[in-house]
Amino acid sequence: MGLTSNKVLALTVCTAVLLFAGTVWLWPRLARRTWRAVSGRVALLLAVQLTLFASAGLAANQAFGFYASWADLLGQETDEGVVVDHTPGGPEDDPLRVLDTGSVPGAGSPGARAGGRIHEVEILGxxxxxxxxxxxxxxxxxxQARYRTRTFPAAVVLTGYPGTAKAxxxxLDYPHTARRLAKEGRMQPMILVMLxxxxAPPRDTECxxxxxxxxxxxxxxxxxxDAVGGHYRVGEKPGSWGIIGDSTGGYCALKLAMHHPWVYAAGAGLSAYYRAPIDRTTGDLxxxxxxxxxxxDLFWYLKNMPAPDTSLLVSSSKxxxxxxxxxxxxxxxxKATNRTRISSIILESGGHNFNTWRREIPATxxxxxxxLSDR
Known part of the structure; x- marks a missing residue:
């Protein structure tokens, strides 16, 4: 059973409840001062504490998507991917491969023309x-038939670190929210590339x-x-791509839009920071x-480099x-650059968590x- 499995969480919670009940039941028998009784009390207390801690940790990981697997949690990520060269033009030469296809959570209709689709893909740089x-x-x-010749704008959506793309x-419900907003006429239909x-796990490369x-x-x-544009109908002209992220992903989104405005016409950083940290997860960057x-350093970049011709959105809470x-x-x-366009979402209160970002995603x-342009 995987780290994010509901069965694992349920089993851990049940074990904690049973151990607590067992502790209450056995405590009178262990009330003596013999070494066996003291050892029994210590063992029961430790077991209850460990299972409660594990239950809380698993529940938090389920809610916030910190780690995707046991190997990810233990720093033993095995799905790093190995790129090998293939003969040009062969069946494996496509830098994007679709691994699985699914419906949009909460879409209601399973049909692609009504609910859209989500592809799990592997991208080879x-x-x-x-x-x-x-x-x-x-x-x-x-x-839909009436859009068969149309291209669509696309936005890259990034998690924080370590994060999981599935979250x-x-x-965070990005596909469901995008579908709902487009249906209500509040945004144009867009392709989202979520990762x-x-x-290069487990290293935090800070983009x-x-x-x-x-x-x-x-x-x-x-x-x-290049990989996404070569596989899907994404607009090819400048202005077709944007990028969004939270936390580490937010820093990356702002930096990429500033460094590469001809690629990303807009970048949104939710709860972003503005300088790359150096710690044990990043190593020497x-x-x-x-x-x-x-x-x-995005502060240094704004002050010392030519102002990027891009649109930026930042968010925070008082x-x-x-x-x-x-x-x-x-x-x-x-604002001082007079060229870089800046917008913001400032909440009265909100933590560095999924609940806060869910409040900001529709407006973002x-x-x-x-x-973004669709051409």
Whole structure:
């Protein structure tokens, strides 16, 4: 049974309840001062505490999608992917392969023309040799006859770190929300490409081209749009792509839109930070390269580089978010450029969690839809 299995959670909760009941029942028998009685009390208390802790941890992981598997939790991620060269033009030469097809959660109708589709795909970076999996949401209009010659705008949607791409589908409800908003006429139909920024697990690369390491920024700036655009009907002109993310994904979204405005016409960072951290999960990202480190600092970039011609959206909360002051500072820095367009969502209160982002996602999708072209 997998880490995110409901059966695992139910079994752990039941075990905790039984151990608690057993402790209450056996406690009078263990009230003596013999070493066996003391050892029994200690063992029962530890067992109850451990199962309660495990139940809370599994429930939190179910709600927030921190880890996808036991290997992911233990830092032993095995699904890293190995890229091999194939003969050009062969059946495996496509940088995007569809692995599975499913309906949109909450869509009601199982038909593609009414409910849309979600593809689980594997993307192989032709220039960066990065392999990762993603989920692609195709709106109902993609399958309807009157749109058969139309191209669609696309938005990359990124999780935080470590995050799971599936959480974007069934926890944050991006496909269901996009379908609902389009049906209500509040946004145009869009393709969503949902994945985590951790494309070289378990390392947190912060969407940086690491010297001698994973070229993550180049993957998102070139390989990903090329692979998706070569497989689906995505607009080819500048302005067809946007990018959204939360937490680490939010930092990546803002940075990619600023560094590559000709690729991403708009970038939205929900609860984003503005400088790449250096810690045990990232390792040495810059290898002493001051220029690379400065470029990864979005405050430095706004102040010292030509203002990017792109649209940015940032979000925070007056109470509950640690990035509030930095977000106000970033807004002022973007406004001072007189070229970079900046918008914001500031809540009165809200933590760094799924509940807060679910409150911001509808407005974010409307905002990014209004800044992308379908041609």
């Amino acid at each position: 032709r220039t960066t040799h990065i392999a990762t999996r993603a989920y692609v949401y195709l709106p109902p209009e993609y399958f 974007l589908v069934d926890k 985590r920024p951790t494309v 940086v081209d690491i010297p001698g390491g994973p070229q993550t920024e180049s993957f998102f700036a070139k390989d990903l749009p 810059f290898h002493g390269d001051k220029t690379l480190r400065n470029r990864a 109470v509950g978010e640690s990035n509030y002051k930095d977000t106000l500072k970033f807004i002022e820095g973007a 999708l409307e905002w990014i839809s209004g800044r």
